[in-house]
Amino acid sequence: MQKEMVCIVCPIGCNLKINLDENMAICEVSGNTCPRGDAYARKELTNPTRMLTSTVKIEGAQYERLPVITSSDIPKPMMKAVMQQLRHVVVQAPINNRDVVVKNVCGLNVDIIASRTMK
Amino acid sequence: MRTYDLVVIGGGSAGLAAALAANDSGVKDILILERDKELGGILQQCIHNGFGLHTFKEELAGPAYAERYIDLIKKQEVEYKLNAMVTHLSDDKEIEYVTPTEGYVHIKAKAVILAMGCRERTRGAIAVPGFRPAGIWTAGTAQRYLNMEGYMVGKRVFILGSGDIGLIMARRMTLEGADVLGVAEIMPYSNGLPRNIKQCLDDFDIPLFLSHTISRIEGRNRVNQVTIKQVDEKMKPIDGTEKVFDVDTVLFSVGLIPENALSEEAHVTLHHRTKGPIVNESYQTNVKGIFACGNVLHVHDLVDWVSLEGAKAGKSAARFLKDELHQEGRTIEMVAGDGIGYIVPHIVNPDNITVALECMFRVTRAVKNVALAVYRDGELLKTVKKVHLAPAEMERIMLSKDDLKGCQSNIKIQISEVK
Numbered sequence: 001m002q003k004e005m006v007c008i009v010c011p012i013g014c015n016l017k018i019n020l021d022e023n024m025a026i027c028e029v030s031g032n033t034c035p036r037g038d039a040y041a042r043k044e045l046t047n048p049t050r051m052l053t054s055t056v057k058i059e060g061a062q063y064e065r066l067p068v069i070t071s072s073d074i075p076k077p078m079m080k081a082v083m084q085q086l087r088h089v090v091v092q093a094p095i096n097n098r099d100v101v102v103k104n105v106c107g108l109n110v111d112i113i114a115s116r117t118m119k
Numbered sequence: 120m121r122t123y124d125l126v127v128i129g130g131g132s133a134g135l136a137a138a139l140a141a142n143d144s145g146v147k148d149i150l151i152l153e154r155d156k157e158l159g160g161i162l163q164q165c166i167h168n169g170f171g172l173h174t175f176k177e178e179l180a181g182p183a184y185a186e187r188y189i190d191l192i193k194k195q196e197v198e199y200k201l202n203a204m205v206t207h208l209s210d211d212k213e214i215e216y217v218t219p220t221e222g223y224v225h226i227k228a229k230a231v232i233l234a235m236g237c238r239e240r241t242r243g244a245i246a247v248p249g250f251r252p253a254g255i256w257t258a259g260t261a262q263r264y265l266n267m268e269g270y271m272v273g274k275r276v277f278i279l280g281s282g283d284i285g286l287i288m289a290r291r292m293t294l295e296g297a298d299v300l301g302v303a304e305i306m307p308y309s310n311g312l313p314r315n316i317k318q319c320l321d322d323f324d325i326p327l328f329l330s331h332t333i334s335r336i337e338g339r340n341r342v343n344q345v346t347i348k349q350v351d352e353k354m355k356p357i358d359g360t361e362k363v364f365d366v367d368t369v370l371f372s373v374g375l376i377p378e379n380a381l382s383e384e385a386h387v388t389l390h391h392r393t394k395g396p397i398v399n400e401s402y403q404t405n406v407k408g409i410f411a412c413g414n415v416l417h418v419h420d421l422v423d424w425v426s427l428e429g430a431k432a433g434k435s436a437a438r439f440l441k442d443e444l445h446q447e448g449r450t451i452e453m454v455a456g457d458g459i460g461y462i463v464p465h466i467v468n469p470d471n472i473t474v475a476l477e478c479m480f481r482v483t484r485a486v487k488n489v490a491l492a493v494y495r496d497g498e499l500l501k502t503v504k505k506v507h508l509a510p511a512e513m514e515r516i517m518l519s520k521d522d523l524k525g526c527q528s529n530i531k532i533q534i535s536e537v538k
Contacts, residue, residue: 005317006313006314006316006317007314008314008317008318009314010172010314013312013313013314013317015313050318050322051168051178052294053166053167053168053180054166054294054295055166055265055266055269057269062156062157063267063268063269064267064268064269065265065266065267065268065269067166067180067181067182067266068166069166069168069180069183076322079294083294083295083296097183097186115166115179115180115181115182115183116163116180116182116183116185116186117186
């Protein structure tokens with residue numbers, strides 16, 4: 001059986017073709033122009049993950065919201081739960097870029113970190 | 120009147136890179152004029168990931184990318200003014216600006232770099248029929264409200280236009296709890312990157328209606344309904360294909376236009392296709408000493424190319440100030456052939472090329488397995504194979520000093536069949 005998908009690792013967006021055997025195990029990935037495409041296809045079919053970016057409330061700063069990012073990719077089905085947790089987070093200025101805003105969010109061993117300095 | 124060596128108008132990604140490069144090239148009397156309350160430009164509201172793959176070899180969120188440049192500007196002690204709105208620029212490089220602390224200020228510059236960026240096309244620009252209630256936004260404005268000011272602009276959303284900003288806002292609004300009912304695109308293909316279709320729409324089961332446009336907006340005070348219609352190949356709406364959505368918000372992501380009000384005041388000639396200045400290999404406009412870079416010159420797809428272009432304009436301005444830029448001599452015209460919308464730079468003085476010339480351009484149609492052919496004075500110089508080309512993505516070709524040697528009148532780039 002063959003599956004097709006678009007690689008989302010970089011802006012090129014390769015069209016990937018994945019050959020699966022009768023047990024739905026991955027035999028071969030083609031269409032990728034770099035090794036990251038191969039790894040992405042295997043992960044996307046077994047445990048799809050995404051980097052998550054959002055904002056949290058910040059007090060005493062020049063803006064109302066502080067942009068944040070996950071320290072690494074998280075399982076796709078967990079995005080909603082993480083967003084839910086971020087809804088209740090309030091931080092105080094000043095914040096430095098890369099400061100940890102939430103440690104080990106939703107028990108995923110991933111931190112939520114600031115993606116800018118805000119005073 | 121205070122005279123600066125170099126004034127950079129706009130402190131976004133183009134202006135910051137330009138000022139830094141000029142500073143590195145020995146220009147020490149620089150002023151950046153930024154109208155917002157901080158440097159960084161549009162990057163500050165682009166909180167998503169993926170910036171800097173080429174510049175920094177890593178993927179950063181927009182604000183983090185901006186911060187790298189802002190830190191360097193501060194470290195190098197390049198002067199900048201915030202909340203500074205430039206109200207006038209003349210062709211003899213006199214600049215008027217206003218700030219809340221200084222009031223009205225009149226200065227002069229030996230060189231100017233235009234880095235004002237671009238503006239979003241609005242509902243008015245594409246004349247959508249219906250009422251004009253509240254709840255209708257350009258996608259970028261909604262993005263700033265949501266990501267910086269802390270306002271959610273609506274709960275049931277329809278988006279017109281499948282450019283990257285529209286797609287990214289579809290995901291962002293969904294993650295924040297809104298129902299995004301669909302994205303309509305008048306073209307038969309999306310103008311966004313394939314990865315954004317996947318991770319912004321498909322991931323959240325948001326439907327994309329290709330060859331569709333909004334035919335009616337309803338609502339007296341607040342928008343309450345949109346109707347979309349399929350369009351034929353001439354983009355005319357087809358009766359009987361209506362789909363109706365109950366919404367409280369409509370976002371428009373229907374293109375960007377370079378912001379050239381100041382350029383026009385300074386008698387800078389604009390290009391009919393890019394809507395930005397016509398520039399030469401040094402990113403100099405027709406007005407000597409006025410340079411342009413970034414989205415004010417032509418709308419880019421990746422910030423990395425904006426930074427690169429800004430740096431080149433900054434270096435050129437430094438050469439101009441040291442009187443090292445050849446203003447006379449032969450001129451090669453860059454010709455956009457079949458399938459090419461435009462090429463930047465538009466004209467080339469080969470005497471100013473030190474190593475190579477980077478040509479940036481966009482194609483006018485989506486094609487697969489073709490070649491880009493480069494002609495010198497009508498003779499084939501080289502071809503570059505391309506697996507896929509799309510209008511949404513900027514293309515680049517490098518021409519060496521040797522490639523340009525002996526060229527008498529023009530270089531043409533066009534799409535051709537692969538032999």
